[in-house]
Amino acid sequence: MDDFLAFSHIGKSYPGVRALDDISFSVPRGTIHRLVGENGAGKSTLIRVLSGDTEADQGEISIDGQMQHFASTRDAFAARVVVVHQELQLVPSLTVAENLRLGRFPARAGVIDFRGMIGQVGAKLADIGIHVDPRTPVSQLSLGERQMIEVAKAVMMDARVIALDEPTSSLSSRESEVLFELIGRLRAQGKVVIYISHRLDEIFRLCDGCTVFRDGRLAAHHTTMEGLTRDKLVAEMVGREIVDIWGWRGRIAGKPRLAVEGVSGKHLAHPASFDVRAGEIHGFFGLVGSGRSELMRLVYGADKRRTGHIAIDGVTLAGRDPKRSIQAGLVLCSEDRKYDGIIQGMSVGENIVVSARRHFSPFGLIRPGREGETADKFIKTLRIRTPSRRQNIVNLSGGNQQKVILARWLAETGVKVLIVDEPTRGIDVGAKAEIYDLLYSLAERGIAIVVVSSELPEVMGISDRISVMCEGRIVAGFERADFDEHIILAAALPDRSIPEPTKRAS
Amino acid sequence: MAGLLKRILLGEQGLVVIFVLAFALVSVTVPNFLTDRNMLGLFQSVVTIGIVSCTMMLCLASRDFDLSVGSIVAFAGMVAVMASNASGSIIIGLIVALAFGTFVGFVNGVVIAKLKINALITTLATMQIVRGLALIASDGRAVGINDPNFYQLALSKAFGVPTPVWVMLILFIVFGFVLNRTVFGRNTLAIGGNPEASRLAGVDVDAMRIWIFTLQGLVCGIAGILLASRITSGQPNAATGLELSAISACVLGGVSLAGGRAAMLGVIVGVLILGIAENAMNLLNIQAFYQYLVRGIILLLAVLLDNIRSRGLR
Incomplete structure (x- = not known):
C-alpha cells in the first residue's frame, strides 16, 4: 500500500493549548479518509496545517514521497492541496464559470474569452458529473450546488489532495447524496479526499479509513472501516462509552402553554x-x-x-x-x-x-x-x-x-x-x-x-x-x-x- | 527590549502611551507649547470636535455613520442667533437651537431605522439639505447677534477654565458613563457587533438607532451654540469638514468602523492628538495647508497601528 499523503510527528501549540501532539498517519492514493473527533480535538488545526494556513511547530508532511513545506496557502496550492472550507468562498454575483476561473481568466490581450471559458468550464463540470449551467450566477444556486462548485474549483486546480471541512452540515440529505457521488468519482480518479464531518452516519457508507482525534492526540487510526461500529467510534472520540446519547427521560406533560x-x-x-x-x-x-x-x-x-x-x-x-x-x-x-x-x-x-x-x-x-x-x-x-x-x-x-x-x-x-x-x-x-x-x-x-x-x-x-x-x-x-x-x-x-x-x- | 516595546505599543493602552510620548516630545521641542495659556487655547480649539465625537462614537459603535454633523452645528448656531434676536431672549434662542438639532437628528434616525435607508446616504442628504437651509436663511452671510451677553457663553470661565471646555469635559464623562455603565451603551455596542442577533435577543434596534441619531443631533446643537458664541455670529459656512474630523478622532481612538468596539478614553485621546497636531503646527508657523496633510498621515498611521494590533491578537 502506498502512502501518498503522510503526516509525521506533527505538533502545534497555541498559548496554553497543545492543539496537535505528535500526529503521524498516512493515507493511500484514491481513498476517502475521514477525520473524526470532538470540537477542539485537533482536526481543524491539522487541516489548517495541511492548507498552509498555519505552520506546524514540529513534524513534516510528505506527498507522493516528497517532503513539503507549506509556509502559506500559496505553497499548498502549488503542491496541489486544496481545502474546501465550511464557509464557502464563492462570489455570489458572478457566474459559475467566472467563479471557477477567478484569478485565471482566459484572456486575449486583456479581453476575457467568455465563450471559450464557458465551454471549457461546462465540459469540466460535465466531466465530474455536475449538471449546472456555467452561465448561472452563483446566487441562484442552492447551498448544495454551491458546495459542488467549491469542489469543482478544487478539481479545476488539478488538486491531488482535497480536504472538505463539514461539507454536508448545511445540506439536505438529497443534496448530500449528490455530493457523495461526486466525492466517489474523485476517489476513482486517484485523488486523496480528506473529510471532516460531525455526521457519523456518513462515515460508514463513504469512507475508506478514518483517524480519530482526541485532545490534540491521535486516538485511533483505521485503514479500513470493516469491523468498526458507530459506538466504538464514539467511544474512541470521547474516551468513554456513550451508550445512548439522547438519554431521553419521560415526563408528564401539563396544560398547553x-x-x-x-x-x-x-x-x-x-x-x-x-x-x-x-x-x-x-x-x-x-x-x-x-x-x-x-x-x-x-x-x-x-x-x-x-x-x-x-x-x-x-x-x-x-x-x-x-x-x-x-x-x-x-x-x-x-x-x-x-x-x-x-x-x-x-x-x-x-x-x-x-x-x-x-x-x-x-x-x-x-x-x-x-x-x-x-x-x-x-x-x-x-x-x-x-x-x-x-x-x-x-x-x-x-x-x-x-x-x-x-x-x-x-x-x-x-x-x-x-x-x-x-x-x-x-x-x-x-x-x-x-x-x-x-x-x-x-x-x-x-x-x-x-x-x-x-x-x-x-x-x-x-x-x-x-x-x-x-x-x-x-x-x-x-x-x-x-x-x-x-x-x-x-x-x-x-x-x-x-x-x-x-x-x-x- | 524590542519585545517589550512591541507589547506596550500594541497593547490595550498603546494609543495612550503613544499620546503621552507625543505630548512629551511636543512639549520639549515646540516653544510656548506647555504654557497655561496655550493649553487652554488647545482645549478650546478642540471643543467642537470633542463634543461631537462623543455621539459620533456611539454612532460608529452601532455600525452607523453621520455625515450631517457639520451642517447641523452650523445651522444650530445660526438658529440660536436668529431665535435670540427675534425673541429678545437668549434662553429661548438656545432652546430653539437645541430643539432644531434634536429634530434633524431624529429625522436622520427615523429615515435610517424605519425606512431602512443606508446611514451614509441619509446623512449625506441631510448634510446638504441643512447646509442649504443655513445658506438660504442667511443669504450666505454671517448673522450677527444683538445681545452681547450671548458672547458670555464662550467667554465666561469657572475656576479659570472657559465654559465650553467644561461642557466638553462634562460630556466626556457623561458619554463615558453612558457607554460603559448603561444598558443603552452596552446595547449600542451589541448592535454594532451583530445587529440581527441583538434584535433577536430583544434589543429594540430601531428605537436604539433613532435615539443615537437624536442624541447626536442634540449634541450638535450644543456644539453649534458654543461655536456661534465663540465666533460671535451665526456662520452658514462654519464647521465644514467637521464630520470627517470627528470620525477621524473616533477612529484614532480605536473605535471600529465595523461597529462593536469603542472607548471614551480612546476618543478623548484621538481628539487631543488632532488638537495637538494642529496647535503645534500653528505655534511653529507652519502653513495651514500642511495641516490637512499631517492629519491624513496621522489617521493612516493610527489605522495601520490598529490593524497590526488586531492581527497580533488573533
Whole structure:
C-alpha cells in the first residue's frame, strides 16, 4: 500500500493549548479518509496545517514521497492541496464559470474569452458529473450546488489532495447524496479526499479509513472501516462509552402553554397551527426549505406575521417583535448561531446577560457585579468551556457558543416557551449530550420546548411528540410511541421525491 | 527590549502611551507649547470636535455613520442667533437651537431605522439639505447677534477654565458613563457587533438607532451654540469638514468602523492628538495647508497601528 499523503510527528501549540501532539498517519492514493473527533480535538488545526494556513511547530508532511513545506496557502496550492472550507468562498454575483476561473481568466490581450471559458468550464463540470449551467450566477444556486462548485474549483486546480471541512452540515440529505457521488468519482480518479464531518452516519457508507482525534492526540487510526461500529467510534472520540446519547427521560406533560393558530407570513404562505404543553418537548422535523425555521421565526416575531393568533398560557401574545415575545416568556435560539445568535466582538459574559440585564439594571444603569455573578453562574452550571467570562465569544467552540445562547435565555426570568432551532448543528457528541440533558431539565421545570432539527435521529431521540413539515405545511404528527423512522421520513418528503436536475439558465 | 516595546505599543493602552510620548516630545521641542495659556487655547480649539465625537462614537459603535454633523452645528448656531434676536431672549434662542438639532437628528434616525435607508446616504442628504437651509436663511452671510451677553457663553470661565471646555469635559464623562455603565451603551455596542442577533435577543434596534441619531443631533446643537458664541455670529459656512474630523478622532481612538468596539478614553485621546497636531503646527508657523496633510498621515498611521494590533491578537 502506498502512502501518498503522510503526516509525521506533527505538533502545534497555541498559548496554553497543545492543539496537535505528535500526529503521524498516512493515507493511500484514491481513498476517502475521514477525520473524526470532538470540537477542539485537533482536526481543524491539522487541516489548517495541511492548507498552509498555519505552520506546524514540529513534524513534516510528505506527498507522493516528497517532503513539503507549506509556509502559506500559496505553497499548498502549488503542491496541489486544496481545502474546501465550511464557509464557502464563492462570489455570489458572478457566474459559475467566472467563479471557477477567478484569478485565471482566459484572456486575449486583456479581453476575457467568455465563450471559450464557458465551454471549457461546462465540459469540466460535465466531466465530474455536475449538471449546472456555467452561465448561472452563483446566487441562484442552492447551498448544495454551491458546495459542488467549491469542489469543482478544487478539481479545476488539478488538486491531488482535497480536504472538505463539514461539507454536508448545511445540506439536505438529497443534496448530500449528490455530493457523495461526486466525492466517489474523485476517489476513482486517484485523488486523496480528506473529510471532516460531525455526521457519523456518513462515515460508514463513504469512507475508506478514518483517524480519530482526541485532545490534540491521535486516538485511533483505521485503514479500513470493516469491523468498526458507530459506538466504538464514539467511544474512541470521547474516551468513554456513550451508550445512548439522547438519554431521553419521560415526563408528564401539563396544560398547553403555547398555542399557535393559523400563523403565516411572507416566507410561509400556508397558515400553520400547533401547540406545546408544559414540560413537553415538541420536535419539528422537515427537510431544508420545508418551512420549519420560517414558522418558528414568525411565532417568535423575528419576521412579521401576516395572519394568526399566538397565546401563551391562554394569554394572547400582543407583540409581534422579539422584545415583546421575550417579555411574554417566549424565546428562540435561532438556527444560524453566527448570523443571528452570538454577538461578535463582545465577551461571553455580555452575550449571556444581553437580554436578562434589564431585570437588574435600575433606570438603565448597569450593575457590573451582578452581571458578572449571573454570567459566572451560567458558565459554571452549563459547563461552558472558556477561560473567563471576559473571553471574546468568537474564540469559543460551536458547542460552547450554543451553550452561551441557551444561558442567555436561562438567565431570563419567567421563560415559559423555549424554541431551539438546530440545537446541535456543528456540535460534537459530548456537547450534544450535555445540551439534550439541559433541555430535559428545562422541560422538567415545566417549560414548553420546541426543537427544530433536520436530523431525524435527533428529533426522534429527544422529542415527546413530532410534527413533520413539508413544503411550508405541517403535514403529519406523531406521538412518541408511534415514532418510526421510515414513516416520518416519508411524510417529510415531497410527493415528487426524485431530485430534479438543475435547469435554471434561461 | 524590542519585545517589550512591541507589547506596550500594541497593547490595550498603546494609543495612550503613544499620546503621552507625543505630548512629551511636543512639549520639549515646540516653544510656548506647555504654557497655561496655550493649553487652554488647545482645549478650546478642540471643543467642537470633542463634543461631537462623543455621539459620533456611539454612532460608529452601532455600525452607523453621520455625515450631517457639520451642517447641523452650523445651522444650530445660526438658529440660536436668529431665535435670540427675534425673541429678545437668549434662553429661548438656545432652546430653539437645541430643539432644531434634536429634530434633524431624529429625522436622520427615523429615515435610517424605519425606512431602512443606508446611514451614509441619509446623512449625506441631510448634510446638504441643512447646509442649504443655513445658506438660504442667511443669504450666505454671517448673522450677527444683538445681545452681547450671548458672547458670555464662550467667554465666561469657572475656576479659570472657559465654559465650553467644561461642557466638553462634562460630556466626556457623561458619554463615558453612558457607554460603559448603561444598558443603552452596552446595547449600542451589541448592535454594532451583530445587529440581527441583538434584535433577536430583544434589543429594540430601531428605537436604539433613532435615539443615537437624536442624541447626536442634540449634541450638535450644543456644539453649534458654543461655536456661534465663540465666533460671535451665526456662520452658514462654519464647521465644514467637521464630520470627517470627528470620525477621524473616533477612529484614532480605536473605535471600529465595523461597529462593536469603542472607548471614551480612546476618543478623548484621538481628539487631543488632532488638537495637538494642529496647535503645534500653528505655534511653529507652519502653513495651514500642511495641516490637512499631517492629519491624513496621522489617521493612516493610527489605522495601520490598529490593524497590526488586531492581527497580533488573533
